[in-house]
Amino acid sequence: MTLCEALRQILDKYGPNAIKERRLDELLAGTGISCAPGIMMVIRAFSDDGSRSELFGPDSGECGADFIVSAGSVKRELIRKHGFRRSDADYVIDSVTFALGYRDIPPDEPESEDGESLSTVSGAARQAWEHAPEKTRSAEECREAAENGDPDAQYWLGVRYRDGIGVSQNYREAWTWLRRSAGQGDVCAAADLGEFMLSGPDRGKADDQAEKWLRLAAEKGNARAEHGLALMYARGTCAGGTDLKKAFEFFLKAAEQGEPDSAFNAGLMYWQGIGVSCDRDMAVRWLRRAAELGSAAAETELGSMYGAGKGVRQDRKEALRHYLRAAEQDYADAEYNLGCMYFEGAGVWRDCRKAMEWFRRAAWHEDAEAMYRLGLVWSDEDWEGHDYSRAEWCFRWAAEEGFREAQYSLAEMYRDARGVERNDWESARWFQAAAEQGHAGAQFMMGSACESGEGVPEDCAKAAEWYLKAAEQGNVTAGYRLGCLYMKGKGVRQDYEEALRWFEKAAAQGEVQSMKNLGWLYEEGKGVAQDFKKALRWYRKAASLGNADAESGLAGMCRDGKGTAKDLKKAAELYRKATEHGSRNAGSESAGLSWEQ
Secondary structure, three states: OOHHHHHHHHHHHHHHHHHHHOOHHHHHOOOOOOOOOOHHHHHHHHOOHHHOOOEOOOOOOOOEHHHHHHHHHHHHHHHHOOOOOHHHHHHHHHHHHHHOOOOOOOOOOOOOOOOOOOOOOOHHHHHHHHOOHHHHOOHHHHHHHHHOOOHHHHHHHHHHHHHOOOOOOOHHHHHHHHHHHHHOOOHHHHHHHHHHHHHOOOOOOOHHHHHHHHHHHHHOOOHHHHHHHHHHHHHOOOOOOOOHHHHHHHHHHHHHOOOHHHHHHHHHHHHHOOOOOOOHHHHHHHHHHHHHOOOHHHHHHHHHHHHHOOOOOOOHHHHHHHHHHHHOOOOHHHHHHHHHHHHHOOOOOOOHHHHHHHHHHHHOOOOHHHHHHHHHHHOOOOOOOOOHHHHHHHHHHHHHOOOHHHHHHHHHHHHHOOOOOOOHHHHHHHHHHHHHOOOHHHHHHHHHHHHHOOOOOOOHHHHHHHHHHHHHOOOHHHHHHHHHHHHHOOOOOOOHHHHHHHHHHHHHOOOHHHHHHHHHHHHHOOOOOOOHHHHHHHHHHHHHOOOHHHHHHHHHHHHHOOOOOOOHHHHHHHHHHHHHOOOOOHHHHHHHHHHHO
């Protein structure tokens, strides 16, 4: 009986809620299927009927969008945290999806590579475990030898307890047996014990002990211990505090022994000049070495370097090759970058379907930015497959995860009624969420909403606060609107000098309405000494950019001879232009001028 058949029987008998309440190993009793750590996690994640939703896309398979994202997260945890082989992780997830009715076809059971199908050996110990003689022993035989003082058996019994191999996972027992083995001088046990103290459930509580065991193993040349010590020096958790120079030295020692993460870190430290003199050539050399040793992070970093031409000649094809190698290891950053390449057509033909596929894979890792980008693909009107309803789902998922760009895009959809009904209140809610995270565009939109009372109560004082926040981040239009509030005394005390200051800032960045308002302030002498010459200059600058009110103001100065010779003919021509360009006052002013003539 396969796992999916056993799960289907349990679901039929107890239902999904009962599975969440019972021990899975008890429910599987009698089915011939053993319960490996991690399977219950999948059941708990996916046995809720509420997770079902409409299909994610044309090539998405049988699962709903929210399910796909959750499945990717659980798959990653099974592989990285619980040490599942990729084929085992796929089988567990596919079995649960079949049992819950998400799939029509049960998965094929993966062939066992080492007699420990669905085992959970952690990444650090897997290679050693696959070649260890203790692997052939049962847990009882291993315990008997360990209790008789065999350091190798003690080490592997500790590994079994730590990773739940043939025994129930028990960190306290793992710690006890690893310490006994390390106390007898076993280098691997000392290294594992130090790592366990650094990253296990009680991490940070015994840094001094972790340093002791890691240093003991490092002195005997253990690469993983050297890597662990380097991390402690970099993080400042060693007894002597942060020492980046020593961190680099230990990373380099471990890298020279083939530790991929150390080679990657050594490359980054060379690149940034941290703990060592900056040396871009050495940085590239170690990043390439780390990539050769299987580091997906190094492959991704090299891809970024080739894509941008940093430290190497720019080569988009080489960038693509490195990203693909990292993506083969299910590395989210590489999958995201591949999606960007296809979406933007950077070094490859623009292909929204391929972009969507890579963004979707990155989103499996609960990457909110990837989900946001997926929403951008669905909302791209230049693509024949665009679908605003799916874009809205993606934006909402990323927005609820707190990604501010997605919050802003979702607010825009509700404001513009794209894929959803217009809803000013919902739009303002998401604009505010993004604004509170410092999004300048959202801050401006909140100022506009508070000033107009769209989606929120009208409050010009609040509007001024939001405009100020956006303007301080360089939002030009927000600076102009803040100047208008000061000029009119809305929500703030009337202050022509403050209005002048904001108009000057905005005008310097090309904001045409601010130019027109500066012309008026100088003409009327509001907040500044009256200066017709400067008024003319600002009116002319705004008029040259097609501003109708500036043309009308310039016409008035020509009519009255302010700062220039009186010229009724020119004034009439300017009033006509202003009327054609939409000025509301130019028509009546022009009529008065005709009467005067």
